[in-house]
Amino acid sequence: MADYKLEAAKVAFKLIKTGQTIGLGAGTTVFHLVDMIRQDEALAGSVILVSSSFKTNAYLLQHGLNVKAASMVKYLDIYFDGCDQFDSGLTALKSGGGIHTSEKILASMAAEFILMGDDAKFTPALDATYPLVVEILPQALQIVLDRLTSAWPDAVLKLRMSNQKDGAVTSENGNLLADMQFSSVPDWQQLNIQVKMIPGIVEHSLFYRMASKAIIAGEGGVRIISPDYKVY
CATH class of the missing domain: 3.40.50.1360 (Rossmann fold)
Known part of the structure; x- marks a missing residue:
C-alpha cells in the first residue's frame, strides 16, 4: 500500500x-x-x-x-x-x-x-466532524465555558482530562484545553473572530x-x- x-x-x-x-x-x-x-x-x-x-x-x-x-x-x-x-x-x-x-x-x-x-x-467545505479546541487560562475557565455555551448553545463542550494522571490535560503553556463539538456547521469566519474576543481564551484550533x-x-x-x- x-x-x-x-x-x-x-x-x-x-x-x-x-x-x-x-x-x-x-x-x-x-x-x-x-x-x-x-x-x-x-x-x-x-x-x-x-x-x-x-x-x-x-x-x-x-x-x-x-x-x-x-x-x-x-x-x-x-x-x-x-x-x-x-x-x-x-x-x-x-x-x-x-x-x-x-x-x-x-x-x-x-x-x-x-x-x-x-x-x-x-x-x-469544513464540516462538524472535528471539534474546535480552545486553550483557556485556568483562572478564566468558568467564565469562558459560560460565554462559549451562551454563544453556541448547541455545541458540546468537554474539558480534556488526562488518562495518565488525575486531573485535566494542560497545554505546553500550562493552560487548559477544551473540545467544542458542533452539532451543525458554524460560520467559520465569525467563529474565528468571536471566540478569540472572549477574555481568557489564549487561542483556538481554527486556522x-x-x-x-x-x-x-x-x-x-x-x-x-x-x-x-x-x-x-
Whole structure:
C-alpha cells in the first residue's frame, strides 16, 4: 500500500533551499520531511529548524540538526504542518495535538504556510466532524465555558482530562484545553473572530485562511492546492 504522506513529503522537500529557516509542526508527514532533510548533507548543514512540537524537536535534536527555539526567531521561510481537515479556501482545523497556539505563532512568522498530508484531509467545505479546541487560562475557565455555551448553545463542550494522571490535560503553556463539538456547521469566519474576543481564551484550533498552499497525495497522485482551489 502506498504511503501517501511520504509522497506528499517528497514534494514538500523540493521546496526547501539551503540556508533557509524552516518551521515544522507535528505528525507522520513532518517526520518524513525531517528524514529527507537529515539525509541531505547540504540542507542538514545549512538550514535552521524551528518546531512547535516537543516530539519533533526531540527528533531533530536526536539527529544533530540545527534547532532554534521559536522565541529566538522572528521569520520563517516556510512553515510545514499537517491538520485534521482543510477546505478549498485552505481554512484548516487542527484538533488533535492541542499545540495549536505554538503552531499558529510559527505559521504567522512564515512567508509560506504549507499544509501536507494525504488527500483524505481535504473537503470542499469544513464540516462538524472535528471539534474546535480552545486553550483557556485556568483562572478564566468558568467564565469562558459560560460565554462559549451562551454563544453556541448547541455545541458540546468537554474539558480534556488526562488518562495518565488525575486531573485535566494542560497545554505546553500550562493552560487548559477544551473540545467544542458542533452539532451543525458554524460560520467559520465569525467563529474565528468571536471566540478569540472572549477574555481568557489564549487561542483556538481554527486556522482561518492562513495557509498559502496544501500538498496532498492519494490514489490520483500528488496535488498542490492553492487557496482558490487551482490545482497544478
